[in-house]
Amino acid sequence: MKKINLLVPIMSCLILLSSCQNSNKTISEARSSSVTSVLDIEQKVDSILKLMTLEEKVGQMNQYNGFWDVTGPVPSQGNAAKKYEHLRKGYVGSMLNLRGVKTVRKIQKIAVEETRLGIPLIIGFDVIHGYETLSPIPLAESASWDLEAIKTSAEVAAEEAAAAGINWTFAPMVDISRDARWGRVMEGAGEDPYLGSKIAFARVKGFQGSDLSKHNTLAACAKHFAAYGFAESGREYNTVDIGTSTLNNIVFPPFQATIDAGVRTFMNAFNELNGIPVTGNTYLQRDILKDKWKFDGFVVSDWGSIEEMTAHGHAKDNKHAAEIAANAGSDMDMESYAYVNELAALVREGKVKEAYIDDAARRILRVKFELGLFEDPYKYCDEQREKEVIGQQAFHDACLDMAKKSIVLLKNQNQLLPLKKHGQKIALIGALASDKTSPLGNWRTAAKDNTAVSVLEGMQVYTGNQLTYAKGADVSIGQTKFVDEVKINTTDKSEFPQAIAVAKTADVVVMVLGEVGYQSGEARSRTELGLPGVQQELLEAIYKVNKNIVLVLNNGRPLVLNWHQEHLPAIVEAWQLGTQSGNAIAQVLYGDYNPSGKLPMSFPRALGQVPIYYNHKNTGRPLIPIPNNVFWSHYQDVENTPLYPFGYGLSYTSFEYSELQVKVVSDTEVNVSVTLKNSGKFTGKEVVQLYIKDHYASVTRPVRELKGFELVSLNPNESKKIEFTLSEKELGFYDNQGNFIVEPGDFSIFVGGDSNTSLQSKITL
Numbered sequence: 111m112k113k114i115n116l117l118v119p120i121m122s123c124l125i126l127l128s129s130c131q132n133s134n135k136t137i138s139e140a141r142s143s144s145v146t147s148v149l150d151i152e153q154k155v156d157s158i159l160k161l162m163t164l165e166e167k168v169g170q171m172n173q174y175n176g177f178w179d180v181t182g183p184v185p186s187q188g189n190a191a192k193k194y195e196h197l198r199k200g201y202v203g204s205m206l207n208l209r210g211v212k213t214v215r216k217i218q219k220i221a222v223e224e225t226r227l228g229i230p231l232i233i234g235f236d237v238i239h240g241y242e243t244l245s246p247i248p249l250a251e252s253a254s255w256d257l258e259a260i261k262t263s264a265e266v267a268a269e270e271a272a273a274a275g276i277n278w279t280f281a282p283m284v285d286i287s288r289d290a291r292w293g294r295v296m297e298g299a300g301e302d303p304y305l306g307s308k309i310a311f312a313r314v315k316g317f318q319g320s321d322l323s324k325h326n327t328l329a330a331c332a333k334h335f336a337a338y339g340f341a342e343s344g345r346e347y348n349t350v351d352i353g354t355s356t357l358n359n360i361v362f363p364p365f366q367a368t369i370d371a372g373v374r375t376f377m378n379a380f381n382e383l384n385g386i387p388v389t390g391n392t393y394l395q396r397d398i399l400k401d402k403w404k405f406d407g408f409v410v411s412d413w414g415s416i417e418e419m420t421a422h423g424h425a426k427d428n429k430h431a432a433e434i435a436a437n438a439g440s441d442m443d444m445e446s447y448a449y450v451n452e453l454a455a456l457v458r459e460g461k462v463k464e465a466y467i468d469d470a471a472r473r474i475l476r477v478k479f480e481l482g483l484f485e486d487p488y489k490y491c492d493e494q495r496e497k498e499v500i501g502q503q504a505f506h507d508a509c510l511d512m513a514k515k516s517i518v519l520l521k522n523q524n525q526l527l528p529l530k531k532h533g534q535k536i537a538l539i540g541a542l543a544s545d546k547t548s549p550l551g552n553w554r555t556a557a558k559d560n561t562a563v564s565v566l567e568g569m570q571v572y573t574g575n576q577l578t579y580a581k582g583a584d585v586s587i588g589q590t591k592f593v594d595e596v597k598i599n600t601t602d603k604s605e606f607p608q609a610i611a612v613a614k615t616a617d618v619v620v621m622v623l624g625e626v627g628y629q630s631g632e633a634r635s636r637t638e639l640g641l642p643g644v645q646q647e648l649l650e651a652i653y654k655v656n657k658n659i660v661l662v663l664n665n666g667r668p669l670v671l672n673w674h675q676e677h678l679p680a681i682v683e684a685w686q687l688g689t690q691s692g693n694a695i696a697q698v699l700y701g702d703y704n705p706s707g708k709l710p711m712s713f714p715r716a717l718g719q720v721p722i723y724y725n726h727k728n729t730g731r732p733l734i735p736i737p738n739n740v741f742w743s744h745y746q747d748v749e750n751t752p753l754y755p756f757g758y759g760l761s762y763t764s765f766e767y768s769e770l771q772v773k774v775v776s777d778t779e780v781n782v783s784v785t786l787k788n789s790g791k792f793t794g795k796e797v798v799q800l801y802i803k804d805h806y807a808s809v810t811r812p813v814r815e816l817k818g819f820e821l822v823s824l825n826p827n828e829s830k831k832i833e834f835t836l837s838e839k840e841l842g843f844y845d846n847q848g849n850f851i852v853e854p855g856d857f858s859i860f861v862g863g864d865s866n867t868s869l870q871s872k873i874t875l
């Protein structure tokens with residue numbers, strides 16, 4: 111086939127050519143009838159598929175890592191040297207980890223101008239909580255329960271990343287997880303499928319916008335399909351073995367929500383599920399995702415997850431792995447080199463149907479069309495826009511807003527917080543207090559080290575107090591990179607005395623302690639959930655000389671905080687809050703923002719309770735207070751409940767709930783109302799939460815399930831009636847055949863400020 115005039119949009123020409131061949135029209139006739147707007151995407155894709163060789167179709171299914179950033183182990187197949195050659199042959203459909211307009215344009219140019227058909231690449235990157243201007247880590251954002259703010263945060267991330275040449279993000283991660291040992295909880299929305307679904311929906315909408323072809327939107331990716339968050343003992347990449355009911359009712363709903371939001375891609379995962387690696391799982395990818403849920407975007411493998419089916423003991427070798435993955439509906443191979451090396455041969459040998467290759471290529475081309483890449487492959491490659499867009503003040507404002515909303519006040523005895531603005535001696539202690547890198551958290555994309563506002567800087571804005579800073583002790587030793595194991599300081603206490611001296615004379619001590627940014631995230635599992643290194647010792651040493659401590663936590667997962675809850679007057683959960691971290695924390699400490707966050711994961715009393723989650727089952731032997739009887743489901747040494755339950759979080763003001771009314775409208779509709787009053791002295795925001803308990807069912811139901819929430823702002827003494835409607839969607843559940851059913855019976859309805867609320871009413875449906 112002849113090389114096509116590249117001054118006009120490449121693939122429109124191809125379509126024109128093929129449609130002309132079909133209809134005997136001339137190219138100029140076809141062009142004047144504005145073919146691109148008349149033909150719908152499916153016809154365009156058909157036209158292209160007809161022009162493609164088997165190898166070129168397989169090429170669309172091949173994704174290579176770029177040449178700079180690395181987010182996984184280097185595959186064993188040794189294709190690295192062939193990447194440019196394969197690009198030029200049209201054997202590459204996508205690249206990941208390319209960023210910056212110059213770089214992306216250079217690589218895209220090869221695909222568009224040097225391959226036979228000029229099909230543009232789709233450029234993927236892990237834009238998880240921002241590109242250069244970072245929002246809080248996703249778990250922190252989830253603590254806001256503020257869907258609008260979360261959507262805006264994804265919009266900001268999309269706008270910046272798209273200005274840097276990226277058109278596809280590997281986000282949102284919608285894996286439900288109940289295990290704080292698993293480092294990736296930082297990337298999700300926590301333990302609850304209802305909250306997780308709402309957040310998943312908001313994030314997809316934020317990334318994708320209403321028009322994917324705009325130059326400031328990204329295709330989103332729901333990951334990791336499925337059940338990756340249930341890795342045994344919280345150890346990364348570990349085996350998953352969960353039951354059907356958990357799969358249907360806990361794992362699937364957030365994925366379904368991304369489909370409702372129109373997500374264009376899915377990523378499968380590293381884990382096996384009940385003996386079958388999910389990358390090679392036909393039930394998940396074909397039966398559920400593509401058939402039952404009618405998903406018409408494409409599925410990308412996780413990094414090397416096709417090849418890893420050999421290590422799992424499911425595939426004989428990389429060729430066999432390619433066969434299994436392609437047959438199971440895995441459309442694109444990220445860095446296993448299995449498809450590009452093996453798939454065409456497998457088709458010729460009759461082991462993989464060509465129809466599957468056509469289907470996968472069609473799905474990938476469809477998304478490329480939707481992104482507008484065929485109209486203009488360089489639409490994300492405008493250097494001027496890149497300069498103007500990235501780092502805009504508006505993005506910093508949005509990230510600050512999101513950061514403040516993500517903070518959760520865990521304890522505030524005797525109103526120690528907010529801090530007085532004048533006349534105080536404040537000691538600020540902890541290496542994390544002056545850290546300008548760690549608050550960026552994991553998945554930094556293009557954010558540079560030392561670009562976060564530190565707590566020290568944030569507090570220095572308030573000049574009415576005398577602020578003295580002392581590090582106390584390092585948390586980690588040396589510079590940490592994404593690919594490094596984090597080295598924690600477990601010995602050096604040489605700077606304790608200086609910090610103790612500063613604390614001794616202070617009115618209030620603010621201690622910023624916790625995990626460094628790379629202690630959570632992929633491959634960052636922990637077996638201890640205390641403060642790492644010598645920080646606990648430092649805290650207790652300071653406590654001996656000054657008890658007036660505000661503990662500000664920086665962490666990417668729930669921690670065990672019993673000592674802290676028992677001894678310290680104030681505790682602020684500040685996660686890793688991104689670029690504007692220090693400003694957000696200072697504004698909360700000084701009361702310029704009244705905290706309103708609520709925990710998206712339960713915080714355990716002891717590591718041995720993990721996995722711990724509010725929506726557990728009742729068991730046949732729940733606690734019934736019979737004296738002198740030991741035979742109930744419990745531990746001998748710790749009570750069953752978490753230290754801080756799901757949905758928990760305080761405010762500088764107080765809220766009162768009253769007048770819970772529940773009205774049964776029909777068998778499947780219930781109206782609920784409650785009155786909320788701000789009974790304190792500050793204007794504040796409360797997340798009003800509604801839970802149900804279905805008392806008996808053909809498949810047992812959890813003791814409580816979140817089924818509604820609303821953010822309500824009230825001035826002191828102001829009251830508001832809040833209303834909810836429960837319908838089939840909230841009252842039903844999935845049976846073990848995957849059917850959604852609603853059963854009559856007794857239900858309790860709970861409304862309040864956390865999952866432990868006692869305000870309740872019982873109904874029969």
Ligand code: NOJ
Binds near residue numbers: 206236333412413632
């Ligand atoms: C592996 C991670 O599991 C996945 O979430 C990520 O998108 C890819 N690496 C690409 O970096």
